Amino acid sequence: MNHVNTSDWYNSLRQELESNSLSIEKVSRRSEYWRKSNLDIVSDFVQDTSQIDLSQLKGTCLFEPDLTIHGDVVKLASEKSDLVSSIMDVIADEESFAKNYFGRLEEKSQKLIPRPLARDNSLSPKVGYALSFSDSFKQPIVIHNKTKTSASNCFQRNLIVIKDDVEATIIETGNNLSVFNSVTEIYLGKNAKLNFLDLTGENNIFPKISHKFCDIAENSTFNHFGLRLNTKATRTEIELHLNGQCINTSIANVSLINKLDHFSDENVLVNHNAYECKSRQVFKSVLENDCTSIVRGKIYVAPEAQKTDGYQSSRSLLLNENSKFFCKPELEIYADDVICSHGSTSSSLDRDSLFYLLSRGVQKNKAKEMLVTAFISEALDEIEDERIRAALSDYIDNWISSFF
Secondary structure (H helix, E strand, O other), X not given: OOOOOOOHHHHHHHHHXXXXXXXXXXXXOOOHHHOOOOOHHHHHHHOOOOOOOHHHOOOOOOOOOOEEEEOOEEEEOHXXXXXXXEHHHHOOOOOOHHHHOOOHHHHHHOOOOOOHHHHHHHHOOOEOEEEEEOOOOXXXXXXXXXXXXXXXXXXXXXXXXXXXXXXXXXXXEEOOOOOEEEEEEEEEOOOOEEEEEEEEOOOOOOOEEEEEEEEEOOOOEEEEEEEEEOOOEEEEEEEEEEOOOOOXXXXXXXXXXXXXXXXXXXXEEEEEOOOOOEEEEEEEEEEOOOOEEEEEEEEXXXXXXXXXXXXXXXXXXXXXXXXXXXXXXXXXXXXXXXXXXXXXXEEOOOHXXXXXXXXXXXXHHHHHHHHHHHHHHHHHOOOOOHHHHHHHHXXXXXXXXXXX
16 A cells, blocks of 8 residues: 555554454354355465456446446546545545545444454555435446456455435446455435445356445435356355434345356344344345355344344255255344344255146246246345346346256
8 A cells, every 4th residue: 555645544544453453353264254155265365367368258237337447447427427436536535525434334343243354455445436425316326347457356445425315226236357355335324225236247257255334324224135146256244233213224135056166155244223123134045066155144133222123034946966055044132122033944946836837838947947036036026126126137037047
């Protein structure tokens, strides 16, 4: 960072974070949060990836991008240019709005769960965006991530601030043609709403590690949907702080993986810190060819968080015997007037349902596609915007046909 101009407030914060880094538990199978994970996702951060032939990869973007991050360049459509700043410009500005937000949630998260890769990001951000919404946007902001070369491992740092009474939708997509470690800190004001979609496709041949930390004020809504389509290696860590009453949150994820040794690793912590809040977690994994899916979902309910309604469901569909699904649902409850539940199942395609469809003249592969589509529908239903849900459903339906 010595070669980059940075503000006094960021330098002070960085020194504070650096001094606390020694106490953060390192990545290890001895850590409960990495026990079943593929640790190659960490070792790949120091490998030379320059020999990969990137010319064979075609970039795809399901939605037309508004903001493109290409290497260290951040570009935004002109009509929305007042929304965004480069994160590197933000941490160089002594008067930036970000000085009251940047790094605060990442630092707070370390007190609950050790997140060494998030701390590495805080100490060495290379690229990213800062979005500040003062007015609602009916159309989604589409962010497309790209990288210049496979040798430029990307530490992306993002900041999103949604002011009171503001609604926004963000769709993050793109092809990570290098190892990717991102941290996104999100602040929602009172009566605010953010829909966030994280779409990761099969052109992501390098590990992707994504952290999202979210501070939510009263009467606000946060919805997050994740899609993993044959990603080589993804690990997502989401931490929500419900700090006001009557908050609604939804975390949903669909993983469709059928390439050898690929895996998806989803980790969610929802902290209910206030009265009468609701949270939902819905995970669906469809696996084949010795793939792995990991889900760790935890609901924490503080003593003052009475009338909490927390729901968690993790289900997997294993299409062959060698695929693996690991799930660790957790409830930690200190209030006595709550409704909280969790469940986890693993199964193969239902033979009776398959036989029924075959007996009605449906071709075998088409019948399997129909059953997989029905299986993941609960997670897709968590997407509120009908147009986005329909576009994703059509895209996934076409992609599922390649499974069989």
